[in-house]
Every structure is written in C-alpha cells, then in structure tokens.
Amino acid sequence: MTRSAQHTTDLDRLEFFIDGEWAKPHGTDTHRVIEAATEEEFATAALGSVADIDAAVLAARRALDEGPWGRTTPAERAEIMHRFADALLKRADVTSEVVTRENGMPIGTSRALNGHAPAGVFRTYAEMIKTVALEVIQPSPFGATIVRREPVGVVGAIVPWNYPQMIASWKVAPALAAGCTVVLKPSPETALDLYVFGEAAREAGLPPGVLNIVTAGREAGASLVTHPGVDKIAFTGSTATGRWIGAECGRLVRRATLELGGKSAAIVLDDVDLDVFLGGIGPASFMNNSQTCAAQSRILAPRSRYAEVVDALATFTRSQTIGNPLDPSVTIGPMASEQQQRKVLGYIDIARDSDARLISGGGRPAGQDRGWFVEPTVFADVKNTDRLAREEVFGPVIAVIPFDDDDDAVRIANDSDYGLAGSVWTADESRGLDIARRVRTGTIGVNYYSLDINAPFGGMKDSGIGRELGAEGLNAYFEYKTLLASAEQLPK
Numbered sequence: 337m338t339r340s341a342q343h344t345t346d347l348d349r350l351e352f353f354i355d356g357e358w359a360k361p362h363g364t365d366t367h368r369v370i371e372a373a374t375e376e377e378f379a380t381a382a383l384g385s386v387a388d389i390d391a392a393v394l395a396a397r398r399a400l401d402e403g404p405w406g407r408t409t410p411a412e413r414a415e416i417m418h419r420f421a422d423a424l425l426k427r428a429d430v431t432s433e434v435v436t437r438e439n440g441m442p443i444g445t446s447r448a449l450n451g452h453a454p455a456g457v458f459r460t461y462a463e464m465i466k467t468v469a470l471e472v473i474q475p476s477p478f479g480a481t482i483v484r485r486e487p488v489g490v491v492g493a494i495v496p497w498n499y500p501q502m503i504a505s506w507k508v509a510p511a512l513a514a515g516c517t518v519v520l521k522p523s524p525e526t527a528l529d530l531y532v533f534g535e536a537a538r539e540a541g542l543p544p545g546v547l548n549i550v551t552a553g554r555e556a557g558a559s560l561v562t563h564p565g566v567d568k569i570a571f572t573g574s575t576a577t578g579r580w581i582g583a584e585c586g587r588l589v590r591r592a593t594l595e596l597g598g599k600s601a602a603i604v605l606d607d608v609d610l611d612v613f614l615g616g617i618g619p620a621s622f623m624n625n626s627q628t629c630a631a632q633s634r635i636l637a638p639r640s641r642y643a644e645v646v647d648a649l650a651t652f653t654r655s656q657t658i659g660n661p662l663d664p665s666v667t668i669g670p671m672a673s674e675q676q677q678r679k680v681l682g683y684i685d686i687a688r689d690s691d692a693r694l695i696s697g698g699g700r701p702a703g704q705d706r707g708w709f710v711e712p713t714v715f716a717d718v719k720n721t722d723r724l725a726r727e728e729v730f731g732p733v734i735a736v737i738p739f740d741d742d743d744d745a746v747r748i749a750n751d752s753d754y755g756l757a758g759s760v761w762t763a764d765e766s767r768g769l770d771i772a773r774r775v776r777t778g779t780i781g782v783n784y785y786s787l788d789i790n791a792p793f794g795g796m797k798d799s800g801i802g803r804e805l806g807a808e809g810l811n812a813y814f815e816y817k818t819l820l821a822s823a824e825q826l827p828k
C-alpha cells in the first residue's frame with residue numbers, strides 16, 4: 337500500500353537511518369501502517385527505494401573500509417553493545433506496544449520478545465566476543481601458522497514482520513560483535529519499530545555507518561541482495577524468497593544465511609501425560625497467533641489415544657481468549673495483515689474440501705467484525721499428503737495426523753520438505769530423546785518447545801541454510817584467514 341499524501345502522528349517514521357543520521361528518502365513512497373486488530377491506519381512510514389539502499393550500503397562500506405569499527409577491540413565493541421542494549425530496554429514498553437499494533441502479537445509475548453529479548457541478545461554477544469580467540473597460532477611444517485578471524489564485511493540483514501525486533505537482533509548483534517557493518521532492511525508490515533535500533537545506535541555511540549536502517553519492499557530489498565558493496569546476506573523469511581536470495585548469492589559467490597519456513601510436527605507418544613501436553617502446546621503451536629516459523633502445526637497422535645488427543649486440542653483451542661492483543665488477557669490476536677488472514681482462511685477452505693474432519697474453529701470468530709482475526713482451528717484425520725500437512729499456513733490451523741507406532745511417527749515427521757523444529761511428548765524422557773534424535777530438524781524439544789538464545793537455531797532441508805544464535809551464530813559473521821609466518825611467532 338503506497339501513497340504520497342501523508343498524515344502525521346507521533347509514531348510516523350518518514351526518514352531512514354543512514355551514516356549515523358536521520359536521512360530524507362530519495363523517493364516519495366510511503367506505507368500506511370494499519371493496526372491489525374482494528375484495521376485503522378495509525379501511522380505512516382517511508383518506503384525506501386533502490387537509491388536509499390545504495391546510500392545505506394555506501395555508508396556501511398565506508399564505515400567498514402575506512403572507519404574505526406574494524407579496528408576497535410572486542411572489549412570496546414562490547415561496551416558499546418551493552419549501551420545499545422540499555423537504550424533498547426529504556427524503550428521496551430513503547431516498542432512492544434508498537435509491534436503488537438503492527439502485527440497482532442499478544443502484548444505479553446511482545447514485551448518479552450520485542451521489548452526485552454533483543455537487549456539480551458546484544459548483551460550475550462557483547463560478552464561472547466570478549467572470549468573469542470581472534471587469532472590462534474599453531475606450529476606448522478614451515479614455522480608457524482596464524483589462523484585469524486576477520487569480520488565478513490558489509491552485511492545486508494533482511495527481516496520479516498513476525499518477530500521483527502528479535503530476528504533483527506539475531507543478525508545485528510553478532511555482526512556488530514564480529515566487527516561487521518550492517519544495512520538492516522525491515523519489512524513494510526512492521527515499518528515503524530526497528531528504527532529504535534537507530535536511536536539505540538546514536539545513544540550508544542556506535543560510529544556513523546556501522547548500522548544503517550532502510551525499510552523497503554521487494555524491489556529495493558532485492559537491490560540490497562545484489563549490491564556489489566555487500567559481502568553477506570542474512571535473511572529470515574519465506575522459503576520462496578529464500579530460494580531466490582540463495583540463487584542470487586550463489587551466482588555472486590556471496591555469503592548467505594537463510595532462515596526459512598517450517599511445517600513442524602509435535603509427536604504425542606502413547607504414554608503422554610495430556611496435562612503436560614496441554615500446558616506446552618500453546619507456546620509450541622499457537623505462539624504469536626501461530627505466525628511463528630517454528631510453530632508445530634502438525635500434531636502426530638497415536639491411534640491408541642487418538643480421540644483423547646483430538647478432544648484435548650479442541651478443548652484447548654475453545655478455551656483461548658480471542659481479541660485485541662493489547663489486552664493482556666488475550667491469548668490469540670489477529671493475523672498481521674488482510675493478505676495473511678485471506679491466506680489462512682484459504683487453507684481452512686482447502687482442508688474443509690478434503691477428507692479431514694473439522695473439530696473446532698474454522699473461520700472468523702463471532703463478534704469480531706474489525707481486525708484480521710482467525711479462530712484457532714483443529715482438523716483431525718489429516719493425511720500427511722494433504723496440503724494442510726505439507727504447506728506452511730502461518731496461522732492458527734492445526735492438522736492432527738494418526739500414527740501406528742514410534743517408527744511410523746518418525747517417518748511421518750520426517751516426510752516433509754521442511755526441517756525447522758518439533759517436539760515429542762512422553763512420560764519417558766529418554767524415549768522422547770531417542771525419537772527427537774531421529775527427527776531431521778534444527779531444533780526439537782521433549783515435553784516443551786522454547787527458544788534457547790545460547791544454542792544454534794535454524795533449519796534443515798527447505799527450512800534454510802546456516803544457524804543463528806549461540807557461538808555458531810557469531811561464527812557466521814567471520815571470514816577465516818590463514819597467515820603463514822616463521823616459528824618466531826610461536827608462544828615462547
């Protein structure tokens with residue numbers, strides 16, 4: 337949605353953050369930001385053009401090649417990153433409320449994941465970089481070899497709208513810790529909130545050009561991917577976009593990390609304690625109204641307890657409170673956009689036309705005439721070949737699929753193009769871990785699913801390439817260089 341006439345509110349973001357300054361756009365495109373729960377316009381944001389991306393990349397390039405950032409010590413970078421985290425925390429309440437209005441995320445989740453978690457990620461990488469040996473000297477047949485880690489260079493960080501703050505921090509924090517410079521491109525759907533990173537950069541004293549922020553759509557985003565001044569693309573988004581970015585980066589021999597979609601399975605074993613399952617399935621399957629890449633949208637249930645599991649899911653979904661996500665008692669908010677609501681309702685129609693059995697939900701909730709809401713919906717008797725079991729819905733629609741025994745459950749879980757996440761629910765943790773080891777996904781939990789920001793996160797198969805978070809997430813921002821020298825360099 338673009339227009340040239342603008343209305344003004346306190347939340348408007350009509351400038352980009354380039355070279356340490358708030359910069360006027362080269363073009364006139366703007367985006368009307370619509371509140372997901374009310375369908376009312378609540379702010380306007382500038383949309384960047386190819387020229388704005390170009391200015392941001394040039395600033396990042398200059399800061400990398402000529403600026404002081406690459407010559408700072410890890411301890412100096414860490415100090416700035418802690419100040420950056422302080423600045424984010426000071427604004428946490430406002431930021432989380434803005435994201436909730438933008439994308440419909442329940443406010444409690446938003447406070448945790450948009451308000452507080454990004455600061456934690458900055459602090460984690462600030463501390464980690466102080467412990468990393470940037471040069472390791474080892475003996476060689478010719479004397480000594482120094483294996484050195486250098487920043488990968490200028491990073492183009494492209495993020496989606498579902499967890500904008502958190503996913504941006506997974507890229508920006510390790511990149512800054514490693515000594516890289518960054519052009520961050522937020523999604524138009526969440527065009528307002530990420531400029532808080534620009535305010536934090538100024539408050540923390542980050543040198544100009546080290547972090548640049550331009551919200552833009554597809555065309556300008558694509559120009560960031562192929563810009564000759566960029567060394568690495570760090571992307572989170574759909575598998576379709578990720579394939580295109582991966583192909584372009586392959587053609588250009590450009591580094592890329594791709595965090596893509598999922599169709600994860602929760603495997604309920606025959607010894608499950610249904611109370612434990614019901615206590616954990618909310619975060620595992622319905623977090624952020626299921627607009628979550630790791631959402632467990634296939635529930636694999638044993639035939640021996642199939643009816644019980646289906647009933648439990650129906651009870652769970654019917655007990656949810658649907659409404660304005662700014663209300664802390666609400667557990668299911670709206671979809672982020674009309675397009676997203678249409679897509680989710682489309683999958684419900686597809687499932688209704690199949691042999692699957694609708695158990696609960698199945699459309700827009702009664703009494704919500706404004707806002708892009710979809711009822712939490714459960715379909716039973718879904719076949720793993722059905723579209724509902726194969727394609728990412730990105731909304732609160734669950735497919736329950738029966739299985740015969742543990743081997744059959746593992747086979748069905750792995751029979752997916754995706755490999756992002758999953759869970760196993762059982763009274764016997766070691767049995768659960770055995771199953772979890774056989775499922776080909778980047779993360780999998782036993783009796784709960786959550787994120788551990790100190791461990792790698794990412795996908796196998798069509799869910800992506802590379803890992804973010806943990807030490808692996810920092811290594812993705814280094815190039816390795818081998819220096820050949822004499823034995824004099826060896827420690828005495």
Ligand code: NAD
Nearest residue numbers: 495496497522523554557558573574577595596597598629
């Ligand atoms: P999307 O692929 O449409 O967009 C993601 C970002 O890429 C946005 O900023 C968008 O503007 C930009 N973009 C789109 N086309 C581009 C192009 N040609 N070149 C450069 N940039 C381009 O995805 P979305 O709808 O915003 O996000 C939802 C998807 O993200 C889901 O598939 C979800 O599973 C995935 N996701 C994955 C993870 C993960 O860690 N694996 C996390 C969150 C979301």
